[in-house]
Amino acid sequence: MKILVVGNGGREHAIAWALLQSPQVTQVLCVPGNGGTATMDRCQNLSFRSDDFGGIARFAEVNGVALIVIGPEFPLSIGIVDYLNNRNIPVFGPTRAGAQIESSKTWAKALMEDANIPTPKSATFTDLTTARAYIEQQGAPIVVKADGLAGGKGVIVAETLAEALTAVELLFAQNYGRLLIEEYVTGQEVSVIALTDGKTVRALLPAQDHKRIGDGDTGANTGGMGAYAPAPLATPALMLRVQNEVLDPTLAALKRKGIDYRGVLYAGLMISPSGEPKVLEFNCRFGDPETQAILPLLATPLVDLLLACTEQRLAALPPIEWKPAVATCVTIAAQGYPGNYERGKVISGIDMATNEGTLVFHAGTQLKQNRVVTDGGRVLSVTCIAPDFASSIDRVYQGVKAINFEGMYYRQDIAQRALS
Known part of the structure; x- marks a missing residue:
């Protein structure tokens, strides 16, 4: 079968590579791809933009593409899955409504609070004056988040009051209409990336990302400077808690909103020193660079998992198998x-x-x-x-x-x- 992967990052190269490990997959087509996918066997780059929904759909229909996998958050947030669903083209990824779990931090926070999912307390602001007043009242350290897609760089952990006030001024100046100001919590972060067909949700191996640019977790936030998996911090007992306290309740909350969520549900967690998990954020797609650490360890064919999600038969699959490494x-x-x-x-x-x-x-x-x-x-x-x-x-x-x-x-x- 032919599979089309939308995106051009390291995550998409890893997805394409993992798909090609299955003998079922004869070719992977990447839109637009990168220098690595251009030189990989049985892989071809296509010169469409990731927001050219019509071009992607027509190519898939004419060339017999069996599945389209959406890598980045941006096309998901503007409705590529809705468009392809309307054309009856099989696609892996949530609809625009579901993608709000990443594209709007305030929407996601409200969902978590409604579902009693553990998350740091926060407040939402649409103007600088009230945001500044809240920060001055709460003190530092404190976390300032842009309410919108920011390529992994819309979160500022302010160690001082001055840094926090500068952060809200900066983000409002960048035309983010709303900001989320959140309490600072301590511990270690863990990325739990799960797959769901809208009825069942299964976690992949837990990973730990390194977001700061400098050694020792110093300097500015980035999209991610490295990762490893499986993260030893995420013990089987902790993963069971994450399943029961985070993943299952989130999927149930999405269903209550009438959202048929099929794709990746990625929980960015903070694990407190006492072992309590709190959700810092949700993403609606595979993580980068966590995907590059997780997928090479996958023994179950990735194509089997993605097709099961799109066809709502994930519960019928046997447990996901992993390499002993x-x-x-x-x-x-x-x-x-x-x-x-x-x-x-x-x-x-x-x-x-x-x-x-x-x-x-x-x-x-x-x-x-x-x-x-x-x-x-x-x-x-x-x-x-x-x-x-x-x-x-x-x-x-x-x-x-x-x-x-x-x-x-x-x-x-x-x-x-x-x-x-």
Whole structure:
């Protein structure tokens, strides 16, 4: 069968790679794809934009595409699934109504509160004066969140009152009409990415992302500088709590709203020092870079899971199977990211980094004149599968060091928490 994947990041490269591990999948088509998907066997890039719903639909109908998988949040938030559903084209991802769980933090917070899902207390503001007054009353540290899609960079953890006041001024100046101001909670974050067909929800392996740009979780927030899976912090007992206290109640709350939610339900959790989970945010798609750490460990064919979700038969599948291994993923970024950065830098060493157990997923790259060049802030994700985290970390950094382009940057402490 042919499957079409919408998106051009490391997540979409990993999804395409995972789909092609199944003999059922003869070809993956990527819209628009990147330099990695352009050079992968049985994979082809298409020059549609991700918001060209008509072009994508017509191509799928004419070329016998069996399933369309939506990678990024933006096309989901503007209704690509609704459009394809109306054309009776099989698609994996939630409708526009369901995608509000990511596209509107205030909508998601209201859903959580209605369903008694554990989450930090918060308040919503539409003007600077009242937001400033609330911050001055609450004090710092405090968290300021833009109510809308921000590419993983709309959350500011303010350590001081001055930082918090500057954050609300900055986000209102960027034309976010609403802000969510949330209490600061301590602990470790865990990403629980689950698949659902609207009736049943099944969690994948838990992962831990590294959002800050600098070693030791310092500096600005990014889309993610690395991840590892399975996160030892998320014990089987904790995952059972997440299933019962977060995933199942959320799906039930969506159903009560009349939303038939099929796709990814991703809970970004904070685990307190005492082991209590709280939902910081929901996403409506696979995480990046968590996907690049999770999917290489998947033994069950990904295509079987995605088709079961679209056809509402997830409960009939046997338990998801995993390889007896761990994975560490390190993101290589362009100099200046998450701020301004240059494009067009020639990348070398990718073949040297790729071997048995080590994969290189492209994100911000393009293939130009048979050379792979940088074309984004997060450029590559290097993932290593190994029996244990010590081996995985050592080998992934061997792979990273084989790669070179002008100004490349990466964190050097990914997955260190897994060793402790």
